[in-house]
Amino acid sequence: MIRKAEFVISNSNPGNCPKPDRAEIAFIGRSNVGKSSLINMLTNKKGLAKTSQTPGKTQLINHFLINDQWYLVDLPGYGFAKVNVKVKEGWENMIKTYLTKRENLCGVFILIDSRLEPQKIDLEFLLWCGVNGVPAALIFTKADKLSKTKTEQNVRKFLKKTEEIFEEAPDYFVTSAENQMGKDEVNAFLEELVREYENGAAE
Ligand SMILES: Nc1nc2c(ncn2[C@@H]2O[C@H](COP(=O)(O)OP(=O)(O)OP(=O)(O)O)[C@@H](O)[C@H]2O)c(=O)[nH]1
Numbered sequence: 600m601i602r603k604a605e606f607v608i609s610n611s612n613p614g615n616c617p618k619p620d621r622a623e624i625a626f627i628g629r630s631n632v633g634k635s636s637l638i639n640m641l642t643n644k645k646g647l648a649k650t651s652q653t654p655g656k657t658q659l660i661n662h663f664l665i666n667d668q669w670y671l672v673d674l675p676g677y678g679f680a681k682v683n684v685k686v687k688e689g690w691e692n693m694i695k696t697y698l699t700k701r702e703n704l705c706g707v708f709i710l711i712d713s714r715l716e717p718q719k720i721d722l723e724f725l726l727w728c729g730v731n732g733v734p735a736a737l738i739f740t741k742a743d744k745l746s747k748t749k750t751e752q753n754v755r756k757f758l759k760k761t762e763e764i765f766e767e768a769p770d771y772f773v774t775s776a777e778n779q780m781g782k783d784e785v786n787a788f789l790e791e792l793v794r795e796y797e798n799g800a801a802e
């Protein structure tokens with residue numbers, strides 16, 4: 600259960616992130632997929648992470664402290680943000696540096712828009728995580744938008760694609776920030792990741 604969530608710091612330089620002295624879990628995905636909305640849903644705090652209808656709202660690495668215990672991180676989106684190429688490359692570098700260098704990172708959730716057929720950019724990002732040893736799980740977002748059947752179809756198609764990349768399909772969750780679907784399941788998984796990290800650190 601998330602009882603307490605507070606903003607800590609925003610950074611453009613991964614080197615300036617808080618001291619890596621506790622478990623950390625990050626959220627990433629295409630611009631506008633619903634990362635910030637999901638974080639607000641999971642933490643029961645509407646305005647915690649800034650959301651917007653315009654893609655490209657989150658532009659920095661944002662650290663939130665959860666239950667005075669672990670960090671949750673909201674990252675900028677990859678993909679169709681309306682910013683120029685140089686800025687986009689800058690973000691990509693920042694994100695990739697963060698994901699590969701952050702020593703306390705226990706996991707990354709890649710958010711996927713459940714309304715869409717499998718997107719190349721998401722599969723490529725998932726593959727990049729695999730190649731770089733970044734432990735990734737999937738969260739399908741906006742499940743309130745389509746019928747259950749259609750959502751399930753898209754989820755299945757995406758998972759099938761991942762089987763072409765990995766032997767084992769990644770962990771996945773189907774969610775809606777609108778109606779709280781998937782909240783308990785995702786929160787339980789977050790807790791599990793934090794517990795594993797803390798047990799590992801104690802050894
Ligand atoms: N219907 C519905 N709309 C959602 C859901 N999650 C997010 N949205 C909407 O999608 C838009 C983008 O949401 P954000 O949470 O700002 O997306 P983001 O991935 O953080 O976007 P960037 O920071 O720009 O990369 C907003 O208009 C949200 O209200 C959802 O579960 N259901």
Ligand SMILES: [Mg+2]
Nearest residue numbers: 634635656657
């Ligand atoms: Mg955002």
